[in-house]
Amino acid sequence: xxxxxxDLVLFGGSGDxxxxxxxxxxxxRDVAKDLPPTARIICVGRHDWSNQDFLxxxxxxxxxxxxxVDEAQWARFTQRIEYVSVxxxxxxxxxxxxxxxRTDEAITxxxxxxxxxxxxxxxxxxxKAVGLATANSRVVLEKPLGRDLASAxxxxxxxxxxxxxxxxxxxDHYLGKETVQNLLALRFxxxxxxxxxxxxxxxxxxxxxxxxxxxxxxxxxxxxxxxLRDMLQNHLLQLLCIVAMEPPSSINPDDVRxxxxxxxxxxKRFTPTTLAQNIVRGQYRAGHVDGKxxxxxxxxxxxxxxxxxETFVAIKAEIDTWRWAGxxxxxxTGKRMADGLAEIVVRFKQIPHSIFNQPTSSFQxxxxxxxxxxxEGLSMNLMAKTPGDSMxxxxxxxxxxxxxxxxxxxxxxxERLLLDVLRGQLTLFMRGDELEAAWEWVEPILNHWEQDxxxxxxxxxxxxxxxxxxxxxxxxxxxWREEALPED
Ligand code: BG6
Numbered sequence: 001x002x003x004x005x006x007d008l009v010l011f012g013g014s015g016d017x018x019x020x021x022x023x024x025x026x027x028x029r030d031v032a033k034d035l036p037p038t039a040r041i042i043c044v045g046r047h048d049w050s051n052q053d054f055l056x057x058x059x060x061x062x063x064x065x066x067x068x069v070d071e072a073q074w075a076r077f078t079q080r081i082e083y084v085s086v087x088x089x090x091x092x093x094x095x096x097x098x099x100x101x102r103t104d105e106a107i108t109x110x111x112x113x114x115x116x117x118x119x120x121x122x123x124x125x126x127x128k129a130v131g132l133a134t135a136n137s138r139v140v141l142e143k144p145l146g147r148d149l150a151s152a153x154x155x156x157x158x159x160x161x162x163x164x165x166x167x168x169x170x171x172d173h174y175l176g177k178e179t180v181q182n183l184l185a186l187r188f189x190x191x192x193x194x195x196x197x198x199x200x201x202x203x204x205x206x207x208x209x210x211x212x213x214x215x216x217x218x219x220x221x222x223x224x225x226x227x228l229r230d231m232l233q234n235h236l237l238q239l240l241c242i243v244a245m246e247p248p249s250s251i252n253p254d255d256v257r258x259x260x261x262x263x264x265x266x267x268k269r270f271t272p273t274t275l276a277q278n279i280v281r282g283q284y285r286a287g288h289v290d291g292k293x294x295x296x297x298x299x300x301x302x303x304x305x306x307x308x309x310e311t312f313v314a315i316k317a318e319i320d321t322w323r324w325a326g327x328x329x330x331x332x333t334g335k336r337m338a339d340g341l342a343e344i345v346v347r348f349k350q351i352p353h354s355i356f357n358q359p360t361s362s363f364q365x366x367x368x369x370x371x372x373x374x375x376e377g378l379s380m381n382l383m384a385k386t387p388g389d390s391m392x393x394x395x396x397x398x399x400x401x402x403x404x405x406x407x408x409x410x411x412x413x414x415e416r417l418l419l420d421v422l423r424g425q426l427t428l429f430m431r432g433d434e435l436e437a438a439w440e441w442v443e444p445i446l447n448h449w450e451q452d453x454x455x456x457x458x459x460x461x462x463x464x465x466x467x468x469x470x471x472x473x474x475x476x477x478x479x480w481r482e483e484a485l486p487e488d
Contacts, residue, residue, distance in 0.1 A: 003422050005036045005107045009097070011088055011123055012114035013043025014054065017142065019061040022114065023081075025414040027066050030077045032409075034419060042100055044086045054083035088119050091126040098130050105136050110421055112140040117151070121158035128162045140169040140421055143234055144225060145430075148446060149439040156432040169421050170430040174235040174342075175242075176413030176420075179372040181428075182402065183242050183344070184251075186370070186378065193368075194247065196348070198323045203365060204478055206330045206345040207239050210337035212289050214461070215311070219302040226309040227281070231333040233442045237264065238430070240329055243344060244319055253426035257434060264437035268318040275448050280457065280468045282312035284336040287461030294336060294461045310449075310456040311335045314469040316476075330473055332480070336461035342372035345481045356391055364395040369481070376402040376410075 008026070010018050029035055043054060055078055063069060084100050087093045101109065111127060113120055120141060127133045139159065146152030159168060174180060187193055196202070209231055215222045222230065241260035248255035270278065285296040297303060297311055312334030319329065348366040363383055371377045377400055384396035403410075411419075420428055457466040464470075464482060473480055 001423055003034060003036055003039070003108075003419070006039050006110060006422055007042060007101050007107060008040070008110045008112065008418075008422070009042045009044060009101070010112045010114060011044045011119075012142075013083070014045040014047060014049075014057060014061075015114055017114040018043060019058070020065050021412075021414045022112065022418070023058060023062040024066045025412055025418055026080075027069075027074065027077045028412065028415050029419060030080070031070070031073050035080075039080060040102075041081045042097070043081060043083050044088070044097065045083065046085065046087050048085050049083055051081075051083045055081065088115060088126070089122045091129050094126055094130040094132070098132060101132065105134070107136065108422060108424075109134065109137040110140060111137065112142070112421075114142045117141075117144055117146060117155060120155050124159050124162040133162050137163070138167050138169060138421060138424070139163050140171055142171055144229060145170055145234075145435055146439065147225070147229060149436060149443045152435050152439045156436065160432065165432060166426065168429075168432070169426065170432070170435055171417055172234050172238050172430055173413040173417065174238055174372075175428040176415075176417040177342075177372050178402065178410060178416075179370060179376045179378075180239065180242060182376070182378070183370055188247055199325055199327050201348055202327055203347045203349045204328045204330065204476070205240075205243060205347070206473075206481060207236055207243070207332070207343075208345075208481075209235060209333040209342045210339055210464075211333075211335050212337060212340040212462075214284070214294060214336050215297065215300050215303075217301065219300055223302075223304060223307055223309045227311055227313045227333050227335070228442060228445060232313055232315065232331060233438055236331045236333055237438045237441075239344060240317070240331065241434075243346070244324060244329070246323070251427055253429075254431075256427050257431045261431070261434050261437055262321075263319060264434060264441060266319050266321045266324075267441045268320050269441070270444050270448075272448060275445060278316040278472070279445060280312075280314045280466060280472050281310035281449070282334065282459045282466040282469070283307070283309065283456040284311050284334075284461045285458045287336065287463065289336060289338075289462040296461075297336075308455045312337075312456070312459060312465045312469070314465065314472055315445075316472060328473075328476060328478075330478075330480075332465070332469065334459075334465050338462055338464050339482075341374060343481070344370040344372075346370070347478075356393060358393060363393065367481075378402075 010022060012018060026041055058078065058081065082100060084096045086097050113123055124139065146155050241263045244263045245259035246262060248259040283297050287294060298305055298307055314330065314332040317329045317331055346368040350365045351360060351363055354360040354363065364381060367381045369379045380398040381395055382398060383393045386392045386394050417428060457468055459466045470480065470483060
């Protein structure tokens with residue numbers, strides 16, 4: 001669908017996200033000829049810069065993040081960019097923005113708030129006060145969307161006073177990843193899986209987002225957040241929703257979001273006892289990643305020496321529905337891990353009886369591995385006969401490599417999601433009630449950690465986290481995927 005002309009306003013326009021992700025994403029869509037010729041990108045920041053000063057910053061900070069720049073195309077792209085100096089919290093400075101935006105109602109307006117969340121309400125109020133919150137406007141909210149249930153509710157309520165729910169795009173960039181949408185295709189574009197997608201046939205589900213990177217230069221934010229708020233409350237729970245939701249009746253935003261909401265509302269609540277048993281938190285210490293020595297979290301630049309912020313979390317979650325009762329969903333994420341990957345592993349149950357001269361225990365239960373990154377693909381483990389005259393079965397793999405299968409160029413998650421905002425397509429964005437339901441489930445964990453004097457368990461950088469995470473799943477007689485992989 002061709003885009004109508006737009007003014008895209010980036011609050012936090014000189015910030016890290018705009019430079020690393022948003023401008024490169026818009027450049028890529030420009031090269032792909034998705035942007036109308038007169039579409040504009042208005043970057044808003046506090047600095048008193050001229051357009052020229054700002055474009056220099058874009059050259060230095062953003063261009064290095066663009067893959068394969070073409071000089072002529074880059075020059076054309078930067079002509080779309082205008083810098084406007086506004087103090088987001090001071091309404092008297094909004095005049096410059098009013099003057100720079102086009103007034104034609106047919107032009108879509110998007111306000112992308114890549115700012116700290118405490119500014120969301122004020123920016124919306126100010127936009128309204130100066131008459132910029134028009135019917136043709138949309139607002140995009142970047143994470144973190146609050147730091148607990150109360151702050152998330154407050155954001156929803158305050159933004160909701162200015163924009164209607166259908167104008168609000170709460171972004172979770174994991175939903176823009178190609179494989180996440182492929183998971184929808186797999187589940188609802190094939191007849192094969194749905195009958196098996198339930199407690200009778202599935203033993204457990206593992207969802208892992210592991211990063212080799214440490215906290216880098218984001219300590220100011222990260223130390224007040226931690227892995228639970230930074231990754232689990234949003235990305236991991238969104239992936240869980242896509243795996244576990246009931247088939248929506250259509251791909252329309254509210255059908256999909258209703259199904260996801262039902263999953264979030266059906267998550268079994270933790271009690272103080274179940275919390276201690278089902279959650280492991282860790283913090284990395286010095287170690288080696290890819291053979292390179294890396295410091296402990298507490299020795300990273302600006303880290304508080306006694307920080308108790310978790311850089312790893314593993315949780316056993318359960319969903320109280322007929323479909324999923326009794327099926328554990330193990331969610332895990334961490335920084336400075338042994339590998340950088342994101343994957344979903346759906347493990348099926350063991351066969352009930354072996355007709356072969358092999359004990360049932362020698363059969364690897366079938367599993368479906370959905371890989372989001374670093375490569376995008378899907379593999380299904382099956383038992384197959386080995387060649388020769390004896391009837392011996394061994395594990396074999398059916399492999400679908402999305403890059404091999406479909407050679408079309410890939411879109412980064414932000415490219416996809418920005419296009420969706422500009423098209424007015426809300427399916428891959430969280431609704432306000434989903435956001436609150438996710439915080440509602442996570443909040444008892446946060447409260448418990450706050451009141452508890454224990455600290456995260458240390459783990460060496462370059463490992464799969466604390467041994468307690470293996471024990472968490474081991475208690476159920478299971479293993480994390482990397483622990484169960486056959487040795488070469
Ligand atoms: C962000 C987190 O939302 O996701 C970061 O704030 C994290 O801490 C990042 O590194 C991971 O995203 P991706 O797409 O690189 O897996």
